[in-house]
Amino acid sequence: MGTELGLYLVLGITATFVVLHSFLLLALTRAVHELRLELGVSGVETAFAPxxxxxxxxxxxxxxxxFSSSELVGRPTALxxxxxxxxxxxxxxxxxxxLGIKARGAVVVVCRGTTSSCAEVASTYSLPGPVIADVDGSIGGxxxxxxxxxxxxxxxxxRIRTHGSPRREEIxxxxxxxSAL
Incomplete structure (x- = not known):
């Protein structure tokens, strides 16, 4: 009986701790959000606004x-x-x-992975190129x-037109x- 009581006591204390911790995290998240609003700091959505x-x-x-992004100036491009x-x-x-060869130059694939794994993806899907290997994730960053x-x-x-999930019709x-250029 004493062991069961001890177990229930530990479970009760743990549950109380989890609930209090959750409320603390919620309050902290709200405070950070309010501070961001007050300072005018925005998220990704506005950083990449059209x-x-x-x-x-x-x-x-x-x-x-x-490859340099300066090569893209003067023509519409889908990264x-x-x-x-x-x-x-x-x-x-x-x-x-x-899209085949029509996509050449209009679609630039930035692949997160090793150069060889990105080359394998390009080969598997016969991507017309260019395919940039973003080995360290810096371009994605x-x-x-x-x-x-x-x-x-x-x-x-x-200038950015859109930033988000790929939509076939936009690409x-x-x-x-x-192609019309």
């Missing part, structure tokens, strides 16, 4: 050639952020593959990429707009 300037980056493609091990990226990659796939559509002036529109 019309904001796209962050500049450089890196190497899967063949080792250097497609994927991960080499991303199962949910398959549909987006298949849609990009279906510039664009606050937190999930894959994510598409960032950039206009001719280097097709970028490809068609670039």
């Amino acid at each position: 019309g904001s300037e796209a962050p500049a980056f450089s890196g190497a493609d899967i063949h080792g050639a250097s 497609l952020f994927i991960s080499a091990g991303c199962d949910s990226c398959a549909t987006t990659l298949e849609e990009t593959q279906a 510039l664009y606050s990429i937190s999930k894959f796939p994510t598409a960032v559509l950039i206009d001719r002036r280097g 097709v529109a970028v490809v068609e707009e670039q």
Whole structure:
């Protein structure tokens, strides 16, 4: 009987601690949110609002050639952020593959993974390129990429049109707009 009472006492104390801890975290989260509002600090949604300037980056493609975002200025581009091990990226990659050679240059795939794993993805889906290997995640970090796939559509002036889940019709529109140039 004494052991059971001790066990119930420990469980009761633990449950009380968890509830108090949850309330403390909730209060802290609310305080941080209010402070962010007071200071005018915004989240990713406004940092990449339509019309904001796209962050500049450089890196190497899967063949080792250097690539710079300055090459994108003057033409609409879809940056497609994927991960080499991303199962949910398959549909987006298949849609990009279906665009074929028309997508060349209009769709730039930024692949989070090793150069060889990104090259394997490019080969599997016959991606027309360029495919940039974001080995350390720094390019994705510039664009606050937190999930894959994510598409960032950039206009001719280097300004962001959209930032979020890839929509086939938006990517097709970028490809068609670039083809018309």
